[in-house]
Amino acid sequence: MAELTTGETFPALLEINARLRGSRPAIREKDLGIWQTWTWRQVREEVRVMASGLAALGLARGDKVVIIGDNRPQLYWAMVAAQALGAVPVPVYQDAAASEMQFVLDHAEARFAVVEDQEQVDKLLEIRVRCPRLEAIVYRDPRGLRHYTQPFLHSLAAIDAMGREHQKEHPEFYDEEAGKAKGSDAAIILYTSGTTGQPKGVVLSFDNIVKIARMSAELEGLSEKDETLSYLPMAWVGDNMFSLGQTYVTGFCINCPESSATVMQDLREIGPTYFFAPPPIFQNILTQVLIRIEDASWIKRRLFHYFMKVARRVGSDILTKKKVPLGQRLLYGLGELLVYGPLKNTLGFSRMRLVYTAGEAIGPDIFNFFRSIGVPMKQLYGQTEATVFVTVQPNDQVRLDTVGVPCPGVELKLDQSGEVLYRSPGVFKEYYKNPQATAETKTADGWVHTGDAGILDRDGHLKIVDRAKDVGRLENGALFAPKYLENKLKFFPAIKEAVTFGADREFATAMISINLEAVGSWAEKRNLAYTSYSELAQKPEVYDLIKAAVEQVNRDIAQDKDLAGSQIKRFLLLHKELDADDGELTRTRKVRRRFVAEKYADIIAALYGGKDSVHVEAKVSFEDGRSGTLKADLKIADAAVSEAQAPRALAA
């Protein structure tokens, strides 16, 4: 394995990288259709010039610099340039509205802003009167800013020119300032959105980021030969780990996409070896693949479907180097030649050797698809407060429903309520200017409350079941994790949304809305006639279909001793889809649990009242803004419960 760069802070790591691997590429950006490359030596120069320019502008130790924009080399350099001067960069989500930015700017007491373009400049100008501390705005892209005459606006080119001047006058300045940085200093402040209340500024030290980056690089064998695509928001902790921490520690090259719309094309051109994406991105890729296959000629379609069957059978075993019969192995090899190889090449996945996904539960279809064609996807569990890494799946123990084992140096425990706590070198310093929240989250001896409820299985794998505050218990004391059950239900294509109930009840129940497209086409193939959503949902055949799904979920969770008690005994199919317009979902399609429980109190009472149907009259809002009343009798069905069984062998 290639050696990792030593050094405690990013300015220090930069110096060493420039010496150790000065002519190797450090960062690329596609500009005017061409990938432009900067070597480590060039990056060192850029950062030094920019730092000197910012110093000439008045940036001083202890100041905060907000950084706003897409992933751009200059913005990454601005972070390290600020750190070299003892200032703290505060990256902000580039798509945040001006009013959302105002809170962060104000709370962080930012004096300077380095932003990408006119769009961000406009937002800052809008809130400037309410952020009196903001003194100067530096922009990268001058387009459209020609007529802006405000004296506090500076182009990055002008700052660099000032920097060169400053360097001539104070040749020792940069090294002196950069030399003062210590590992325990604040390196960055990341504001987490938080589902309730105002965002909190997570302060991470150089030690946090550098130590965790080094740990993860050693764990996964990352080296300067790796490549990655930096396309996730700079304000997200993950990007700081991948595009700053790990690249400075290992010396690998990061690549900035041309624009947010070209990410998939850029991915293909770069062919990274290391990649991170949340499940929805993989979902999109898979959907596009399937759509394009359906449009392909029949011979390609047949080949694809045949070899995908082969891949599903043995692909995952081959990936983890398990024993596979020679015939199957040869067939898979042929598939690689004809289908998987070209497919991976088209997607830019040919060279992938480490692919992470995290953030939410990933559907089995997506997960198995990518693993079966040889994309080594695995899950991790992390938090901003942990500097990303808490648990990672070892390569030979990749499973669908766990997030892996604690990383080296990370201690993990569950408290009585099932909440996950951890302690690690990555544990954040504090929430900026919020000692109360810090004390609530971080115990005196360094354990951090995640707010997530989890289970440790007997192999030591962590399974995240729900937000701790949503987890409850049945009357008999069995653990009840609504989102965990709902996710499992929603992995069935026929089910669009599900809401489960069970806290302080005798047993668990579910209210399900079917997926009209999936169930509709299923019904068509069976010559089942229907006129409306509510009629389709009440067909006995559809009830049987969903019942099979519910019973499958029950069988799955029966294998989990902690959750086996919360199997779904009764369910009903709703007469309508849950809808954000009716207030049942948030705009990001999350169930508003309390609202639903109130709105459907009659239904819930019926689910537990032993009746076999319930009459509903509901007001619905149509898309054109009208509203009407819908009357229906909904059947309530029972689902079989499975006996708790011995756990099956590892699925990997």
Place this chain on the structure above:
Amino acid sequence: MSEAHRRRIGDVVLKVDNISLRFGGVRAITGVSFEIRKGEIFSIIGPNGAGKTSMLNVINGFYHPQEGTITWKGMPRKQMRPHEAAATGIARTFQNVALFKGMSTLDNLMTGRLLKQKGNFITDALYWGPAQREDIRQREVVEKIIDFLEIQAIRKVPVGRLPYGLQKRVELGRALAMEPELLLLDEPMAGMNVEEKEDMSRFILDVNDEFGTTIALIEHDMGVVMDISDRVVVLDYGRKIADGTPDVVRANPDVIKAYLGVSH
């Protein structure tokens, strides 16, 4: 219009003097005169069949008027010829998108560079030496336009597969690739939704602002016209009935009667 922008408007660059155009017995344009100044956004509006597109066609030489003179960059002439217009810096887009549908966005834009390309038969045929360098130089110009119009993601997509709004943008890009002094836009926002119209308006203003390109456009969306134009000319049945700033034109009773509608 911002003050900063207004200050950039210069001398008359195109003068249309007493133009009349007939197709057989049909009078398309009758005795129309106006002036377009350097750096301005100039709009021609009018009801259907008022002669707006015919006017643009006269300016870039598709139609030859029977009477009148066109003075382009100080040179008076009875009529323009399309290749002359193109070579001297007039580019245009069309009402019903006239792109090469089977070619990619990039290739369509590159065709806009043909007039600017230097080369000779031998080196071009061999794609060697100066020919290659020339190609790279032209590509750079085109790439800057791609960046400007934010169409990187469709660089290699055949134009025929693009949604209409994007095709319009590509067509604007091809006209821009000619680095024109005068850009004629024939209904650049026809058939677009609100968001696409907003995007296109922004691009038109940006082109005018960044490159100082003079723009003459025909458009039906009155909101857009009044918003982005420095000056507006109103045609009705081939005659000019008003000429002035958007505010002046909006208040003109003839315009209200002829165009914005009066109960008959």
